[in-house]
Amino acid sequence: MDEILFKNLSLLNQVILECTSITNEREIVKRFVDTAIKILKADYGYAFFRDEKTKEFKLLYKDVNTPFEPKIPRKKGATQKTFSSRTPLFIMSAPKTGWLRNDAKKNMGGVVVIPISYNNNNYGIFDICYFKEHKFNRTEKIICSYLGNSAAQAIAINRLYNSQKKFNKRLEREVEERTREIKEDKVKDEALLSSIGEGIIAVDTDGRIFMANPQAEEILKVRKEDLLGRSVFDTIPLLDERGKNIDKKDRPIYVTLTRHKRIKTSNFQILRKDGKRIPVSLTVTPFFLEGKLIGVIQIFHDIIKEKEIDRAKSELISLASHQLRTPLSAINWYTEALIKNELGKVNPKQRKYLQEISNANQKMIELVYDFLNVSRIELGTFVVQPSDFNAIEVAKGTLKELQPLIRRKRIKVTEEYDKTGKIRADKKIIRLILQNLLSNAVKYTQPKGQVSLKLGLKKAANRPKLIIEVADNGYGIPEEQHSKVFTKLFRGDNIVRLHTEGTGLGLYIVKSFVDITRGKISFKSKPGKGTTFYIEMPVQLPRP
Structure with a gap:
């Protein structure tokens, strides 16, 4: 049976290929009806197509052996239901069902009504009929389902081809017209370029x-x-x-x-x-x-003037951020003291309000530090200060800071470190890169999601490179926005809808620090699948 099935499916595939050279839709339908009659060993068949504008069926083709004139299907009949469900209807004895009209009862036994549909395209139906009763076996049912899909694909290809052909003809006319205009436009273009x-x-x-x-x-x-x-x-x-x-x-x-x-x-x-x-x-x-x-x-x-304006703005932001640090630090110190009852006992309601103040103040502090880092980068005042430190300890410390959010969202975090040990680099830069990448991964991953961190040292001919890889299975970044990921104030459209908070500075800062250290950063991301960031940064081994 499988051999028969394979042979018949191959025949249908051959019909699809043959139909690619046919431009007449009725001829395509005829090919499939005739092939269906041959494969199913039926007696006759016909096809109705539905007009896309009127939503009504019309007879497109009937086999020469059809002994009657097929009637247009009723709006609420079995044919219409089969068309809507996109699932073939198999009837062993049509007269016994009560849905046939008088002129067809004496000439129809078994029948299969096959919807011509593929994906979201619904074109019409085939009726493949027998004079006598017919019980459809498993192989015939599979063939009928594939038949409808195959015919729909052939019709879709045909319509696409005809549409493209019309478009190409229109384009050819436009090119011809444009070619005639080029000489006239030349003088205008030269004048425009000069102005x-x-x-x-x-x-x-x-x-x-x-x-x-x-x-x-x-x-x-x-x-x-x-x-x-x-x-x-x-x-x-x-x-x-x-x-x-x-x-x-x-x-x-x-x-x-x-x-x-x-x-x-x-x-x-x-x-x-x-x-x-x-x-x-x-x-x-x-x-x-x-x-x-x-x-x-x-x-x-x-853009000398624009650069001067940007520098002035960065200087203003830097000044304002510096001025904000002192009062924000004072607010943070006093709220922590109140929460810990160091300045007198507070009741639960007061503690709740104080915690809200503390959380909001912490966000302000983080924002101020982001602005400071951006202004230092853009003003060129950020000084790289290499020192000897253990990169793994920095990574673990960063994850420890994120533990409250990780626990609250029940994120599973996996860590993978090679024998990195101590390196010589700017510890502050490494920490800020890890903070931004890991906090983004945790923040923009759904509860019970997964985040992974890999840290290692790659040997190179001139100097070793620190490898950082941070991956998550979170919301991801829309593909059309990949080119904007490292720009200032960028936030993905899908993230903005889910999280109203955020500055869009984190990845800009990360990219800037990677550039400062002559490193490389890349990423891959798919919406709903997650994001992986990969960084290579030149470092040195500790001094002996």
Whole structure:
């Protein structure tokens, strides 16, 4: 029986393949009805399709051996119910059921009503009939279910093909019209490029400049004649925020040329011929002709003023945060003293209110420290202070601080350490990275979830690297927002709906600290599955 089943299912698959070259929907249905009659050894068959607009059935095809004109199914009849349920209806003797009309009673015995459906698409039904009574076996039932699905897939492919064909024809017409307009637009484009306040250069697939607007000449202090035909990598030096020359493979134009993706960043400086460094905002976009990459456009503008404004804001935040630390620390000290009855006994209700004050104050303190760290990073005043310490002890201490929340949410935490022992690095940076990653993992994992921490030392040719891996099976991050994860104030849309609290600074701080130490950070995440962060940080071994 299994051999017969396999043979018939293979035949249906062959019909699907044959139907990919058929554009007429009625012909596709005919193929499947005829194949069903052949496989099931039935006597005749026909098919109804439902109009998507009127929601009414119409006869699309009937086999030549059908001895009567099939009637349109009743709205509340068995055919309609089968169509809605998407499950085949097997009837050994149709006349005995009472649902046949007079003209069909004398010509129909067994019948199977097969819905033509696949996923969320419901197209119609097949009626495959026998003149005599017929008891359907297991193999025939499996075939009937697969038949409906197969026909629906073939129809879906056909409709998609026809839709795509119409779209392609419309697109061809638009391309032809646009081609006629290009000559007229050329003069307008040149005038527009000249009037834009941002610098624009375009390069071919080899990185050679073939277009530069007047503003690009002004920002770079280079004549267009000295740019055109030359390599952008040799002509326009690019530096990072610390003034270090950017390797060719790390430059946005090279990345866009090789990966074909749009890049927007403001983390670079252009080094002019006069030796002046100009901080710029860059937008690099690939452009294609007939699906083939033919070059890249880079739009850039001077952001010296924006940097000055950001610095002023960071200085203001830093000043305000410093001023807030003292009163917040005093509030924290006095509330703890009151809760511990050090300043007199308090009743349970008072203790509850004091605990609320203490919790809110602690959140304020954490926020202030976040702002301080961000301002120090952006002002460049954060000083790396290496010392010898045991990284495992720091990790365990961080988890200990999170124990109240871990216990409250009943999170299962697993720890895996290799023989890391003592290292030489900035202990404060390592602790802050672990605090942010672990607190996020615990905070954004559902109760009774799982969080894991792996810590190890990876040997390298020049210097060892500290490996940190923090994973959870929590809410995850939407894929379309992955590019924003390390930006300032980012919080995932799914998290915002579940947790109103949070600053969106934690991962920005982590990424900044990793960059400061010349490390690397990556992550993988799926909504509802969880997130894993992986960090490699260069460290040193303790001094002897």
